[in-house]
Amino acid sequence: MTRKRILIVEDIPALALMYAGHLEKAGYEAVVVDTGAAVLRALANGESFSALLLDLQLPDIDGLELLRSNVDLLAKQPVIVVTADGSLSRAIEAMRLGAYDFLVKPLAAKRLLAVVASAIEAGPTIVSPVPAQSADPRLPVATPGGFVGSSGVMREIYRQISCIARSRATVLITGESGTGKEVCADTIHRESGRSGGAFIAINCGAIPENLLESELFGHVKGSFTGAVSDRIGAVQAAHKGTLFLDEVCEMALPLQVKLLRFLQTGTVQRVGTSRVDEVDVRIVCATNRDPLREVAEGRFREDLYYRLAVVPVHMPPLRDRGNDIAELAETFLQRFSREEGKRFGPLGPAQLAALKAYRWPGNVREMQNVLRRAAVLWDGPDLPLSALPSEPGAAPAQLAAPPLPMETAQGAPTPHPDLAAAFRGMTLDEIERLVITRAIEDAAGSLPTAARMLGVSASTLYRKRERWASAGEAA
Structure with a gap:
């Protein structure tokens, strides 16, 4: 031979x-x-x-x-x-x-x-450069994976994915919550030579710090309380495939050191053993924070950032995607109406104007949830304006934000007289999500700070956010 x-x-x-x-x-x-x-x-x-x-x-x-x-x-x-x-x-x-x-x-x-x-x-990883998409928006565009939309900014994302998929380089996807970062990661995997391997996703912000190392690298029986059997971690489970680390900036500094060591050596060591195993994994990460700011403020290691951000991709917010808003809304409405056994006609000019006027702070995920709720609550064939955002910065009628409580002269909050009315028609879960989301926004995206404001543990918010993401994963 x-x-x-x-x-x-x-x-x-x-x-x-x-x-x-x-x-x-x-x-x-x-x-x-x-x-x-x-x-x-x-x-x-x-x-x-x-x-x-x-x-x-x-x-x-x-x-x-x-x-x-x-x-x-x-x-x-x-x-x-x-x-x-x-x-x-x-x-x-x-x-x-x-x-x-x-x-x-x-x-x-x-x-x-x-x-x-x-x-x-x-084999060779270089490919012929993919030409930039034509500036003519009338030309058709092939949308990879689970994406919907043909705006200029999304055409550029598709172009980047086409190039990135053929490489082994680590990728760092940034963007606001709900912009489709996991869809981007999954599409990179599906378009790559590793598509026959596993795509393993780990949300670093949803797993308690003391368990994340075991989730990533595995453990042996008896290594800690609750370790009743040997278990491989996500890294080994993704061997010959892709490991997606969502919310990577939530990872604690001690674990960042271990992730950096894995990237440098290509080996993993399970918790509770000295044995070292080799793995072949492509790493794709995502965060809704500004990673350079996290580095500057000492919450994220600079050397790890440069290891992860070999190829950066920024997912645009929905408000910057132009006519994609109408295309996404129509796609979601028809998809969810079929699931509910209903029939809706195309969205009219008034509905489309309301959709485009809204700022969509929750991006594609928020739109998905709004249209799913509309398909459940209304029978069609027309969708009333009351089911949709109606003015810039406003929430849908059913999910209107309650007014903030007034304060007494002593500074203690007192109930607003219309507070109960503002919550009328909402489930307890919807109210809870609204309050938690507002607290996270007020805390500039920091879950530990939001948890202190609400008087609960940070792990409670991590679990709830993971549950919401699983229940309404964005397209």
């Missing part, structure tokens, strides 16, 4: 020999060169390689410039770049150019071999 050839581009002889030794011991044939010019000569002479291990600091050319000016390097074989720990930004740029992965010196043999094997299995 012909051994797979690996081209090592490294100008420090001791390091080149060490890499070659690891690879040859694993059954590969290692070919070593020390300059960018030697790489180009080898390819020009028709030599073929299963993978290329490229140091970014070469004596005759910068490694990034070599990739930029020689697309064939990426088109003919997967490229793995090697960098010093202080040059992560350069490694990230290499992945944006099409490199399969990057390794940080000093290289661990297991990590090197795991990445090389994974790169060979995936």
Whole structure:
């Protein structure tokens, strides 16, 4: 059987020999060169390689410039770049150019071999650049995954997904709550070469801090109270697939260190054991916070941020998606009316105007819930305006926000005389959700602060938010 050839581009002889030794011991044939010019000569002479291990600091050319000016390097074989720990930004740029992965010196043999094997299995990752979508909004657009909408901002999202899906780079999706971040992550997985593997989603904000490590990395029997059997974590469950970490900025700092170690080594260690297991997982993360602000204020590690944000994607709020509002509303109304065994006609000009005038603070998820409620409460064929938002910043009639309580001279709140009337027609669950959502907004998105304002534990809010998300997942 012909051994797979690996081209090592490294100008420090001791390091080149060490890499070659690891690879040859694993059954590969290692070919070593020390300059960018030697790489180009080898390819020009028709030599073929299963993978290329490229140091970014070469004596005759910068490694990034070599990739930029020689697309064939990426088109003919997967490229793995090697960098010093202080040059992560350069490694990230290499992945944006099409490199399969990057390794940080000093290289661990297991990590090197795991990445090389994974790169060979995936093959070349570079693709022809996807042209920007036409500025003509009349042209049809293919919407991937569970997305609905053909606005310019969403066409750009679809273009990005098409490029990202063919890479192994980690992705950080930002955007307000309800904009479809998980739909984006799931679509990246489905469009990628890992679609045959599992898509495992973990909400870092919904799991108590003391349990999140076990949920991610697994545990062995007896490692803590309640660990009645061995259990793999989400990372191992996503082997050969994609792990989606939602609300990643909610992760506690000690666990951020362990996540960073996993990203650096490609190995996991279950709680309660010293055994280390190798995994091949693509990481996609999401947050509704500003991650750079979280870094600046010390709540999120800067080195972890740069590891995760190799490819950033920002999901636009619904209010910025133009005619997508009408398209989404029509899609939701028809979908939910079928589920309820009802029939609704197309939305009229007045309904569409009301939908477009509303600011949609809860974005697509809020619209989904509004249209589901409308399909339940009304029989059709026409949808009354009272079922929809009717003015900028207003809530739907059934979910109108109650007025804030007035304060006495002593500062103690007293019940507003119309408070009960404002809640009339709402279920207890709806009232609770309204109050909690308002508290979270007042706390600038901080669940622990909102919990203190409401006099409950933060874990209570995390559980409720997870339950609401599961009950009404956005399209």
